[in-house]
Amino acid sequence: MRRLERQCPCPSAHARFKTGRMGEKLHWWQTRWFVIAVTLAATIPLLWPTVPPLVDLPGHMGRYRVQLSIGHDPWLSQWYDFRWSLIGNLGIDLLVVPLAKVFGLELAVKLIVMTIPALTVAGLLWIAREVHGRIPATALFALPLAYSYPFQFGFVNFALSMAIALNLFALWLRLARLNRFRLRAAIFLPASCLLWLCHTFGWGVLGVLAMSAELIRQHDRMERPEARGGWRGWLEAMVRAGLGCLPLCLPMLLMIFWRSGEHVTGQTGDWFNWRAKISFLSMVLRDRWMAWDLFSATLLFLILFKGVRDDRVEYSRQLGLSAAFLFAVFIILPRIVFGSAYADMRLAPFALAIAVIALRARHGLSMRHASAIAALGMAFFAARLVGTTASFFLYERSYSRQMAALDHVPERARVVSFVGRRCLDDWAYSRLEHFPAMLITRRLAFSNDQWSMAGAQLLTTHYPAAGGFAHDPSEIVTDRYCRGNWWRPIRMALNNFPRDAFDYVWLLEPPRFDPALLDGMTPVWRDGSSMLLRIDDRSQPEPLTLEDFGVQLPRRNGVSSPR
Incomplete structure (x- = not known):
């Protein structure tokens, strides 16, 4: 037998x-070796970036930092609520x-x-x-x-x-x-x-x-x-x-x-x-x-x-x-x-x-035809990998330049951030929309980019002093009013944010604006159009409304209601 x-x-x-x-x-x-090789090759674009340049990921990382640290860094509970x-x-x-x-x-x-x-x-x-x-x-x-x-x-x-x-x-x-x-x-x-x-x-x-x-x-x-x-x-x-x-x-x-x-x-x-x-x-x-x-x-x-x-x-x-x-x-x-x-x-x-x-x-x-198709498929995969790797490398350079601002932010600071974008949906995002959350990740500071959806995630923002500048999308600013969106024009954001509620203003590739809007603030870091400013003068300017930008708002009892 x-x-x-x-x-x-x-x-x-x-x-x-x-x-x-x-x-x-x-x-x-x-073959098994081919499957292993392409599986490992799929990670290549992510090898170099310290923070994977995915649009929402920095915001998620800020939430992870809160969930890991709120127990032994209790000041985070002044701004955020996290419940499993x-x-x-x-x-x-x-x-x-x-x-x-x-x-x-x-x-x-x-x-x-x-x-x-x-x-x-x-x-x-x-x-x-x-x-x-x-x-x-x-x-x-x-x-x-x-x-x-x-x-x-x-x-x-x-x-x-x-x-x-x-x-x-x-x-x-x-x-x-x-x-x-x-x-x-x-x-x-x-x-x-x-x-x-x-x-x-x-x-x-x-x-x-x-x-x-x-x-x-x-x-x-x-x-x-x-x-x-x-x-x-x-x-x-x-x-x-x-x-x-x-x-x-x-x-x-x-x-x-x-x-x-x-x-x-x-x-x-x-x-x-x-x-x-x-x-x-x-x-x-x-x-x-x-x-x-x-x-x-x-x-x-x-x-x-x-x-x-x-x-x-x-x-x-x-x-x-x-x-x-x-x-x-x-x-x-x-x-x-x-x-x-x-x-x-x-x-x-x-x-x-x-x-x-x-x-x-x-x-x-035929076998020759099948091999040709496989070679073309592999070439397509390789070309996309090369393109994605180059794209992520360029995004990583942008992230690295902005990351330098964090060295000038003390722990527990309250920072309001404004990230510039256009009304039109550009094919290539700057991917900075939620990058301000790195303030939470690395400095345990407040960032106004976190989104709150009850029942859909575990973190909610509760910072009443910040008013409408406490959470997403208050970090997004544009050069003009964008119909159908909640983004503020840069002039309105810099004029209206409550200065008593924050210690710093972080501008990340903002649209062009009047430098007079920065009166009472001292620049502590700058790279191109991006800058970090310390708020020295807490006096609040006269607030602007969307009607100041030519937007007609509905009126109640003859009085317009600003958004």
């Missing part, structure tokens, strides 16, 4: 990976608690953020291999979406949950392929709750992906082929798929508990904004250079079109249905959900990524 076992030609697990489930030798883009509660938006908030003790807050955040594109790349390739048996050459074109616009915007809890959801979906597919359904239920019952805790969106997307995959699997495994046709077959498959996805449903109870809380607020609205949805599809790879980013997005949609028109490639029914479901959710979702903006925008790049990895070659495609 032992002799027969030794002579058994059954391939080992390593040999099966080298040959793939199809029984053919794997090509260079389908069970909400579906706690991914990095929880991870920084142990990691900050080992690495410090800033390095801990950087390491966590670096894992997000790596996990996204690994998840996409793992899904492709589970569905197709081997990684198709076309899947490489989806890898640049690891640096999609939602990630660049700094939706880090969301991005982390989506990266984890992709890998959990791949595991879901693998366990189904191995017929390990009891093990799958045992794993995904707690895993779905942890994913919900990271961010609700990731759990919801995992549910959509799992349901679509189960629907196809249950439909294809029906014993009687004639039962698969017609709506009855699909209805039966849908019922079975719903039962198979029950292990993912426990977070529904957590959702009910969360959204029925006493202090939960936030509107849901802006439905079917078609102009915004079309623009969100064009912005899936938005970073710095508009022409390059639009070309890259167009290339991805052309690849999807090729899958429809070219007989040598086809769509997987399983992933094709998953992509269709995600695009349907993208269309149905409003722009604002529970007070969180850009809900639909966040989903667009992931629906596109699933659609791209759904493509695969037919048997008629």
Whole structure:
């Protein structure tokens, strides 16, 4: 018996990976070493910057500093209130608690953020291999979406949950392929709750992906082929798929508990904004250079079109249905959900990524053609990595120049910051919108950039003396009044902020203004148009209203009400 076992030609697990489930030798883009290499390569743009230059991330870091320090730095409680509660938006908030003790807050955040594109790349390739048996050459074109616009915007809890959801979906597919359904239920019952805790969106997307995959699997495994046709077959498959996805449903109870809380607020609205949805599809790879980013997005949609028109490639029914479901959710979702903006925008790049990895070659495609497609996909991924690395390097230089101001701010200082921007939505943000939160991170000082959404995050700002300059978006200033936005013109902000409530004014690349507005303040640091000023004269100028900028406000009893 032992002799027969030794002579058994059954391939080992390593040999099966080298040959793939199809029984053919794997090509260079389908090997384990390639997957490891591109997963590590996805972290390259984030290696150099000390603070990853993602728009909202410095604001998040300020919140992390408060949650870690408010217990032993009690003056923070004069300005902020932080209370732990069970909400579906706690991914990095929880991870920084142990990691900050080992690495410090800033390095801990950087390491966590670096894992997000790596996990996204690994998840996409793992899904492709589970569905197709081997990684198709076309899947490489989806890898640049690891640096999609939602990630660049700094939706880090969301991005982390989506990266984890992709890998959990791949595991879901693998366990189904191995017929390990009891093990799958045992794993995904707690895993779905942890994913919900990271961010609700990731759990919801995992549910959509799992349901679509189960629907196809249950439909294809029906014993009687004639039962698969017609709506009855699909209805039966849908019922079975719903039962198979029950292990993912426990977070529904957590959702009910969360959204029925006493202090939960936030509107849901802006439905079917078609102009915004079309623009969100064009912005899936938005970073710095508009022409390059639009070309890259167009290339991805052309690849999807090729899958429809070219007989040598086809769509997987399983992933094709998953992509269709995600695009349907993208269309149905409003722009604002529970007070969180850009809900639909966040989903667009992931629906596109699933659609791209759904493509695969037919048997008629030659090996030379497949290798050429893989080489082009790898070149596209490398070009996007180079561009993102250069972009982040330039943003890091901007961050470093502004960071020098912090050396002149004492701890416990009260700082009002004003960050300049234009009324028009420039393709390349300065990414300084929430950089003032580094005052909290490094100096334990007050910053007026923190946003407060009851029930959506754990920190709220309560500094009554600051009035309308206590929280976001009071840090955003423009050269003129911008209709439809809450931003103040720079002249109005510098004139109206309560001087008794603050010790310093920090201007970060502000628009041009009258220097007379700085009377009573002493510059202590300057770099180009950015400057830090100490407030010496606390006398308050006569306040300006929007009517001083030609804006007609509604009147009550004949008296206009300034905003």
